[in-house]
Amino acid sequence: MITPPRIPFTPPSKATYTKGFDSLGVRVPGLVVSPLVSPKGLCHDVLDHTSILQFLAEKFTPGRSYSDAVALRAGSGITSVSAALDRAAPRRDIPVAPDFSIEVRFPLGLNRPPVTPLEETFEEAAFYMMKRAPKATSQKYSEVSHWVLTQQDRPHA
Numbered sequence: 001m002i003t004p005p006r007i008p009f010t011p012p013s014k015a016t017y018t019k020g021f022d023s024l025g026v027r028v029p030g031l032v033v034s035p036l037v038s039p040k041g042l043c044h045d046v047l048d049h050t051s052i053l054q055f056l057a058e059k060f061t062p063g064r065s066y067s068d069a070v071a072l073r074a075g076s077g078i079t080s081v082s083a084a085l086d087r088a089a090p091r092r093d094i095p096v097a098p099d100f101s102i103e104v105r106f107p108l109g110l111n112r113p114p115v116t117p118l119e120e121t122f123e124e125a126a127f128y129m130m131k132r133a134p135k136a137t138s139q140k141y142s143e144v145s146h147w148v149l150t151q152q153d154r155p156h157a
Helices: 050-060 068-075 117-132 134-140 142-150
Strands: none
Touching: 050 068, 117 134, 117 142, 134 142
16 A cells, blocks of 8 residues: 655635645546557656646646646645656557447437336336425436426326
8 A cells, every 4th residue: 555645735714624634645546548648658646636737727828827726736746647648749559449330229318118127117116206296306306307207208107
């Protein structure tokens, strides 16, 4: 296990939390997919969510930081995503996605009848919830009420 770097952070004055922290937290691997990254390349720099903001500032406001908070993180050792872009010119050996077609049995937006017992059970439960408690269902499970409304033209149990 690799211990996360110690980078202190003090909450902003209007934050709802008051206790600061002094670590980046658990380490999470990330992927940078770009023609400007060498095949199987690795970047061992320390990055966090502000690394993307640093990169955006480099590209769109060169010489200026994205914000004071991002500049503070950069000053503490967090690097930009650009550290992972190790090629001056884009790769030319990028594979092309295969050209194949797929069969669409039901175009998007077209309702279809349930085809599995699980789908049938879900449909039955959704209709029952909307019938017995439409207001509570709409408030707590808005996606169910919207789904039921799209199913109105179909016969159901």
